[in-house]
Amino acid sequence: MKRVGPSGQRQVRLRHKTVESERVLPGSGLSGSPGGIEVFPRPEKIRIPIGSDRDIVKARQEGRRVAGELGFSSTDLVLVATAISELARNIVSYAKTGEIDIRPIVNSAHRGIEIIARDEGPGIRDVDRALQVGFSTSAGLGMGLPGVRRLMDEFKIQSNFGHGTVVITRKWKN
Amino acid sequence: MEVPILKQHHYLIATVQTALSDADLLHLRNALLQRVGEFRSRGVIVDVRALDVLDSFASRTLADIAHMIRLRGAETVIVGIQPEVAFAMTQLGLKLEGVATALDLEEGLSFLDKRVATGTAKLARPVSFKR
Numbered sequence: 001m002k003r004v005g006p007s008g009q010r011q012v013r014l015r016h017k018t019v020e021s022e023r024v025l026p027g028s029g030l031s032g033s034p035g036g037i038e039v040f041p042r043p044e045k046i047r048i049p050i051g052s053d054r055d056i057v058k059a060r061q062e063g064r065r066v067a068g069e070l071g072f073s074s075t076d077l078v079l080v081a082t083a084i085s086e087l088a089r090n091i092v093s094y095a096k097t098g099e100i101d102i103r104p105i106v107n108s109a110h111r112g113i114e115i116i117a118r119d120e121g122p123g124i125r126d127v128d129r130a131l132q133v134g135f136s137t138s139a140g141l142g143m144g145l146p147g148v149r150r151l152m153d154e155f156k157i158q159s160n161f162g163h164g165t166v167v168i169t170r171k172w173k174n
Numbered sequence: 175m176e177v178p179i180l181k182q183h184h185y186l187i188a189t190v191q192t193a194l195s196d197a198d199l200l201h202l203r204n205a206l207l208q209r210v211g212e213f214r215s216r217g218v219i220v221d222v223r224a225l226d227v228l229d230s231f232a233s234r235t236l237a238d239i240a241h242m243i244r245l246r247g248a249e250t251v252i253v254g255i256q257p258e259v260a261f262a263m264t265q266l267g268l269k270l271e272g273v274a275t276a277l278d279l280e281e282g283l284s285f286l287d288k289r290v291a292t293g294t295a296k297l298a299r300p301v302s303f304k305r
Contacts, residue, residue, distance in 0.1 A: 053196035060227055061193065078226060078258040082266060085229040144230065147266040 045103040048088075050119075051096070056088040059100045066102050067113050072173055080113060080171055083151040086144050087117035087167055095121020095164065105170065112153075112172040120164035127159050177202045179209060184216040185286055187279070191224050199235040206239055210248050217286035218243050221279055223254030233268040240273040249289045251275065253282035 046066065048059045063084040067077050084100060091098035098119030105114045124130045131146050145167075149155040154170040175198055180187045186209055188202060206218055220236065222228065228236075240250040251274040255263075263270075274289075276282040 057193050057195050064226065075258045075261055078256075078262045079265065081227045082229050082262040085227050086266070089229065089231060147230065150265050150267075151262065 045101050048100045048102070050088050050091045050098045050100055050117075053092060056085055056092060059088045059102075060084040063100075063102050063113070063115060066104060067171075070104055070111050070113060070173060072113070072171075076171065076173070079151045080115070083148045083169060083171075084115055086148050086151075087115065087169070090144050090165075090167075091117060091119045091121070095119035097121075098164075107172075110172040110174075112170050114168065114170045115152075116169075117167040118164070123161040123163055123165055124157075124159040125161050127157055130159075131157070177205075179205060181209075181213050181215070184214075184290065185219060185283070186210060186213065186215045186217070187219045187221065189221040189224075193227070194225070194232070196231055196235075199232060203235055203239045203242070207242055207246060210243055210246050216248050216290040218248055218250040219279065219282045219286065220250065220252050221254045221282070222252060222259075223256065223278070225259065226256070228255065228259050228263055228268070230266065230268060233263060233270055237270055237273050249274065249286055251282045251285050253278055 046062055048055060048062055050056070050059060060081040064077050064081040067080045072080065084102075088100055091100075098117065098121065101114075101116040101118070103114050105112045131149065145157070148167070148169060152169040152171045154168075156168045157165065158168075159165040175192045175194065177188050177190050177194070177198065180189070186206060188206060190202075194202070202220075206220075209215070210218060218239075220239065222236070225232070236252055240252070243250045252270065253276045255275060274285060276285050
């Protein structure tokens, strides 16, 4: 009798706890998904093939839309769109064709947007020089790459002379 | 997308209404250069209020328009650059140097009125001159 009593109580308590936790779960599921990672309505990458000046417009409009969905400020939307425009223009001017990938990203503290410009064009012989303001091998103003670096928060370039260029750039939401 | 160009007295007013590709911008430049002669215009206003991006190519083309129109004997003023666009342009190092700008269409018109006033007065004289 003595044993049955406490064990019966225990079972009740356990059941009660279970019920409680079941009741809590749906609520916490609504207030924020576990881990806080799946917060984007559209986490997938968007790829825009670049082959003409029309594609430059398309790429920057897509970038602006994605950044807008992420809640970037109106100033940052313009900075992101302008950076994409310059990157896409570099592809058209130097490599003729390539692609721009746009995707939402997240780190421990912020959401952001990542833009990757990729081409299989002639590549850049001297990347350090290409990043200097005023340097340009085309008829441009030489604002392209250093300009993009100033517009964005992170900037990385990898160029294989004769084989193409990849620019990875990110902007974080404040 | 072609930019509509309106003739208003001595002026031409080009109002950009959608995003412009490079080809559209060059088309606008050529159309303005031609019409400024066709209509004997004294001033040109390019309203870029609707543009959400003015990158290096667009800036250079706007500057080209202003300089080419000046060589044709008329004045150009760019109006309606949005605050965010101005911020991005400055970050990119684009200053539109040597190009007149004004807040909006109204300011642009009054700028041109001041700029071409003396020329208009000189032109008016021979018309009333009779013997």
